[in-house]
Amino acid sequence: MTKQTIISEEATPALPVFAHATISGKTVYVSGSVGCDKEFKLQGDIKGQTKAALENMAKILKSAGTDVNNIVKVNIFLSNLKEDFAPMNEVYAEFFPKHPHSRTCVGVAVLPLGAAIELECIAELP
Structure with missing residues (x-):
């Protein structure tokens, strides 16, 4: 088996x-992405960070030769599950209107850079 970075x-x-x-x-x-820009500045509240993390994940998938339509599983980590679950889902639903994949969302104590969200995914090549 070969692997490609x-x-x-x-x-x-x-x-x-x-x-x-x-x-x-x-x-x-796909490795975890937090909601920051290229200078590692967090992008606002949970909604802004969710959007930035999802867009970053999409860019990585494109570089790998696939896209968000080929995702089979997403793992989401929230530093404040109680407060941020609903607003995160609002942004997530806009990004994935049909939710064609499996998903897990868990609460964690701390994320890199003090982020509110980190997400990772597994996708298939077309």
């Missing part, structure tokens, strides 16, 4: 200890 020039820079994504076979494993 993906680094996207369009996405928020990956830290030196991991890649944006790894392709193994026909499966793309």
Whole structure:
């Protein structure tokens, strides 16, 4: 089995200890994305951070040769599950209007950069 490392020039820079994504076979494993810009500045409240994290994930998928329509699983981590679950879902529903994939959402104590959200996904190549 061969694996391919993906680094996207369009996405928020990956830290030196991991890649944006790894392709193994026909499966793309996308590393976690928080809702920040290329200078690592968080993008507002939970809605702004959710939008930025989803857009970043889409850029990584594009660099890997696939897109959000080929996602099979998303994992979401929220630092304030009680307060942020509903507003996160509002943005998420706009990004994925038909929810064609599996999803998990869990509450965590702390996220990188003090972010409100981090998400990762698994997708297939077309």
